[in-house]
Amino acid sequence: MPHSDLMPIGLFARRSGLTASALRFYADSGLLRPSETDPVTGYRYYGAAQLTRAITLRRLRELDMSLPVVETVLDSGAEEASRLIDTHVAKAAGDAMAVRHRAGVLKASLAGAPGPPIAVLKGPVLADAVEQILTATTRDPGMPVLGGLRIETGPEAVTLTATDRYRLSTRTLVPAKTPTQTETPTQTWAATVRGDELREAAAEIRRSPSVRIEATPFGVLLRAPDREDQFCGLLTEEFPDYRLMLASLGDVTTRVTVAKGLLLRALEDHSAERVALDVADHRLWVLPAQDEACEVSLASAVTGRSLRVWFDLTTLYPAVSTAIGPDVMLDLRGPQRPATIRSADRGDLTTLAMPVKPDHPAGIPHDKDRLHASCSHQR
Incomplete structure (x- = not known):
């Protein structure tokens, strides 16, 4: 018979947030074996000291962590476990960004023709400008546009703008004049681009002498010689009328x-x-x-x-x-x-x-x- 401080699988499941079937799976996989199993009935019993491991196991699986990595984390000290979690999260975020990037490039290609060129800019200059202006963004689920960067082009300049309603940053860039540029850039174009995707792209375009920006129905393509295209999606919400604010300063x-x-x-x-x-x-x-x-x-x-x-x-x-x-x-x-x-x-x-x-x-x-x-x- 089990000791009085042991819990049947149903009670342990409720306290740990795991289902009884999940506990049986983790027991069979060796990640969380019951403290005792009744040899006659086969009932499984768990000790109170196992709750911490069970809850941690559940939370790790909620991060979509594979079982081998989960086992390593559970058997590691706090410092190593933290490092492993950070590595897993970074990989998951990178994978998600890569999937979104490939999906964007695919959607852009479905149009069947290259997007109109917006401008050609020096890669390091554009990367610096993006990182500077994005400091004025914020994550607001109610207003996703506050996390975006407004790109506006004219015949002579490209203007980048962002605001979080407490700050507003804007920078004007002069398009690069390159001997190989044969296209005529779009005279006027404006859209709000996802700031998180631009932030990721900045690290890549910084190493490119020149970057050509092309418009697509779903975002912008940042194209540099001998480098993979970078896609940044659009935000459809209306950008705040910052010009009205500038005019009334x-x-x-x-x-x-x-x-x-x-x-x-x-x-x-x-x-x-x-x-x-x-x-x-x-x-x-x-x-x-x-x-x-x-x-x-x-x-x-x-x-x-x-x-x-x-x-x-x-x-x-x-x-x-x-x-x-x-x-x-x-x-x-x-x-x-x-x-x-x-x-x-x-x-x-x-x-x-x-x-x-x-x-x-x-x-x-x-x-x-x-x-x-x-x-x-x-x-």
């Missing part, structure tokens, strides 16, 4: 030019989730939203009036970090108006950052004379 009241590295370090030095950019005394001050934190003063070129604008760090930092060149220009319009962050000498990458409502934590004075306390840092 209002006048710039304060302009600040500051070294990008200094500003990034000032933002990194504090653990605050919210910071203020305070412009006064012809300098830029970074104020973290914490009582005990000290403000940082940065040498900068300032024109316009003094003001203070608050930002969430998760909005401001990516906008600054993706700027091109050693200096950034901040165009400020007031405490509740979008700020423009762009390269001081390269205007083809521009990011808008939405401020948050003015926040005046206790301990941070409004009188600028009090900001020259001993805790201030000059840079």
